[in-house]
Amino acid sequence: MARTVGFFTDTTLCIGCKACEVACKEWNQLPGHAPQFGDGYDNTGQLDEQNWRHVQFHERTTAKGGVAWNMMSDVCKHCAQASCMEVCPTNAIIRTEFDTVYIQPSVCNGCRDCIAACPYHVIGFDEASGLARKCTFCYDRLQANLMPACAKACPTESIKFGDLSTMKEVAGARLNQLRGQGMAEARLYGDKEYGGLHALFLLTDKPEVYGLPPAESAVLPGRNNARGYLGTLVTAVLGVVGAVFAFRERGGKE
Amino acid sequence: MIEHFVTAPQWEWYIVWYFFLGGIAGGIYALGAILRLMGDERDAPIARLAFLLCLPILVLCPILLTLDLGRPLRFWHMMIDSRTFTINFKYWSPMSVGVWVLLIFGVFALVSFLEALANLRTGRAPFLSGGLGRAFVTVGAVFGLFLAGYTGVLLSVSNQPVWSDTWALGALFLASGLSVAAATLSLASRLGRHERSAEAKLTRADRYFIVLELALLIVFFVSLGAAGSRFLAPHWMALWAVVLIGTLVPLALHFSSERRTPAMLAAALTLAGGLALRIVVVFGAQM
Numbered sequence: 001m002a003r004t005v006g007f008f009t010d011t012t013l014c015i016g017c018k019a020c021e022v023a024c025k026e027w028n029q030l031p032g033h034a035p036q037f038g039d040g041y042d043n044t045g046q047l048d049e050q051n052w053r054h055v056q057f058h059e060r061t062t063a064k065g066g067v068a069w070n071m072m073s074d075v076c077k078h079c080a081q082a083s084c085m086e087v088c089p090t091n092a093i094i095r096t097e098f099d100t101v102y103i104q105p106s107v108c109n110g111c112r113d114c115i116a117a118c119p120y121h122v123i124g125f126d127e128a129s130g131l132a133r134k135c136t137f138c139y140d141r142l143q144a145n146l147m148p149a150c151a152k153a154c155p156t157e158s159i160k161f162g163d164l165s166t167m168k169e170v171a172g173a174r175l176n177q178l179r180g181q182g183m184a185e186a187r188l189y190g191d192k193e194y195g196g197l198h199a200l201f202l203l204t205d206k207p208e209v210y211g212l213p214p215a216e217s218a219v220l221p222g223r224n225n226a227r228g229y230l231g232t233l234v235t236a237v238l239g240v241v242g243a244v245f246a247f248r249e250r251g252g253k254e
Numbered sequence: 255m256i257e258h259f260v261t262a263p264q265w266e267w268y269i270v271w272y273f274f275l276g277g278i279a280g281g282i283y284a285l286g287a288i289l290r291l292m293g294d295e296r297d298a299p300i301a302r303l304a305f306l307l308c309l310p311i312l313v314l315c316p317i318l319l320t321l322d323l324g325r326p327l328r329f330w331h332m333m334i335d336s337r338t339f340t341i342n343f344k345y346w347s348p349m350s351v352g353v354w355v356l357l358i359f360g361v362f363a364l365v366s367f368l369e370a371l372a373n374l375r376t377g378r379a380p381f382l383s384g385g386l387g388r389a390f391v392t393v394g395a396v397f398g399l400f401l402a403g404y405t406g407v408l409l410s411v412s413n414q415p416v417w418s419d420t421w422a423l424g425a426l427f428l429a430s431g432l433s434v435a436a437a438t439l440s441l442a443s444r445l446g447r448h449e450r451s452a453e454a455k456l457t458r459a460d461r462y463f464i465v466l467e468l469a470l471l472i473v474f475f476v477s478l479g480a481a482g483s484r485f486l487a488p489h490w491m492a493l494w495a496v497v498l499i500g501t502l503v504p505l506a507l508h509f510s511s512e513r514r515t516p517a518m519l520a521a522a523l524t525l526a527g528g529l530a531l532r533i534v535v536v537f538g539a540q541m
Contacts, residue, residue, distance in 0.1 A: 046261075048261065083413060086346065086347065087347045087349065087411060087412070088347070089332050089342065089344065089347050089349040089350040089353065090328075090331040090332055090335075090336070090342060091335055091342055091344075092331070104337075106336070106337075107328075107331060107336050107337060108324075108325070108328075108331075109323050109324065109325045109326075109328035109329065109331045109332070110323050110324015110325045110328075111322075111323055111324075111332070111349065112263040112264060112265065112324070113263065113347070113349050113412075115260075115261050115262070115263040115264075116260070116262075116263040116265070116409075116412035116413070116414050116417075117411075117412050117413055118260060118261070118413065119258070119259060119260060119413040120259060121259050121260050121261040122261075123261065124261065125263075125264055125324060126324075127324075129324070130323070130324030130325040131324055131325065132324070208257060208259075211259045212259065213256075213257055213258070213259055214257065216256075217256045217257040217258070219256060219413070221411045221412050221413055221418065222346050222411060224407070224410040224411050224418055224421060225346055225348070225407070225411055227421035228348075228406065228407035228410045228411065228421050228423065228424045229404075229407055229424065230421075231421050231422055231424055231425035232400075232403035232404065232406070232407060232424035232425050232428050234425065235403065235424075235425035235426075235428045235429050235466065235470065236399045236403065236428060238462075238466055239284075239399070239428065239429060239432045239462070239463060239466060240284070240288065240399075242459060242462025242463065242466065243284075243285060243288045243292075243432070243459045243462065243463075244288060244292050245458075245462070246455050246456075246458035246459035246461075246462060247288055247289055247292045247293045247297065247455050247459065248292050248293075
């Protein structure tokens with residue numbers, strides 16, 4: 001039952017309960033890492049091979065001098081133009097019938113080129129299995145016509161799931177609503193980046209605060225192919241010319 | 255300047271050594287080919303030595319790459335789609351291209367190695383000496399040069415800081431690869447007893463390569479701009495110092511003396527500098 005699905009994560013509704021993280025780990029049988037205890041409530045740390053959802057906590061000072069949190073449940077963006085998929089040499093990374101990006105565990109050989117490519121620090125290397133792993137968009141649940149575990153568990157509907165076109169409409173309406181209420185800092189992320197993400201976010205600060213590259217930094221690895229090879233070619237020509245000159249000269253002193 | 259929000263791929267020592275040995279193997283084949291095509295009869299033993307050295311060094315490359323995989327027994331997934339059993343080749347993915355180049359260059363290296371071995375044992379003229387043979391080593395040299403340089407492009411085609419912030423890494427690795435190849439050949443030649451004239455030619459060629467490498471080091475840092483600031487930490491500065499010593503001192507020695515000991519010191523320093531370059535570029539961007 002092919003369809004184009006998407007997440008819409010409305011960070012203004014996130015209460016930082018981490019139910020999404022727990023549901024994700026439960027469903028996908030991810031043991032997780034030992035918790036990290038630092039200054040804040042974030043003891044997950046980052047997205048990686050064990051954490052396919054990560055609730056970020058960002059402290060900020062309010063206009064009245066108080067402290068408030070920006071919270072966001074981060075996840076793989078399932079980019080329309082996916083950097084990981086672009087570089088993967090084994091074709092382990094595929095686009096599914098749901099238009100999501102999926103690493104086939106039976107094909108991946110753990111070269112980690114996708115990790116070097118992903119601009120959202122999503123993919124991690126799993127030492128136990130020797131594979132690159134990330135959010136599957138609950139591919140198995142989608143095939144069974146179920147919604148992803150994180151969206152199912154979210155108690156405030158901060159994480160919404162549905163057809164991508166519907167999610168875009170919902171996101172646009174919510175942005176208009178918040179702006180209408182005077183929240184000028186509200187903005188949408190993911191409608192333009194990488195050909196459009198399959199995980200849209202409503203943010204209340206600049207993308208880089210949440211570890212998301214701003215539009216001008218959201219670029220594909222392949223941008224460096226032509227100029228990288230061109231520089232190499234010019235060097236090859238210069239090197240060969242130099243060697244030819246050196247080798248054609250008469251021998252050194254006997 | 256692009257802001258990066260990436261995870262490091264944990265490419266470490268296997269990859270550093272692959273980049274280093276791949277540079278030597280590719281560069282040494284190219285030098286052997288140019289010596290054979292452009293040199294005189296006194297250069298033939300060194301050209302043969304280049305082909306004799308290339309294969310044993312090259313053989314280590316796929317071993318290192320396979321060991322680096324999370325699933326080494328699936329190395330063949332790089333070439334064959336394991337679900338459809340069709341060929342896997344993505345010209346826009348340097349890792350995919352590199353695997354094929356390694357394989358194809360391996361055939362050239364093997365044939366040239368066998369020829370050089372036969373020539374060494376029987377003393378007969380190389381069977382690749384005719385027009386076809388010249389074409390063969392020329393094509394082999396192109397693949398060799400590609401192998402020595404594409405590793406830098408592989409790093410650049412990512413979203414990692416430093417690696418993807420410059421277009422000069424492929425060029426820099428190739429220039430360094432030619433230099434370390436000349437050093438390896440020079441070292442091996444002087445350990446044996448070869449023609450002095452050919453060794454002098456290698457020294458002259460290495461002068462070009464080192465100047466090229468120094469120019470590309472400048473281009474590399476200029477192209478990096480502010481992204482190069484992560485190399486300011488003392489341990490990276492120490493490695494850059496080794497890179498500089500491994501280029502400037504050999505260059506000075508190449509101009510000042512053609513005696514055996516300074517030449518061998520120059521070669522050893524060049525090798526140390528070439529290795530340090532790859533260590534600092536590979537690890538420096540990931541930490």
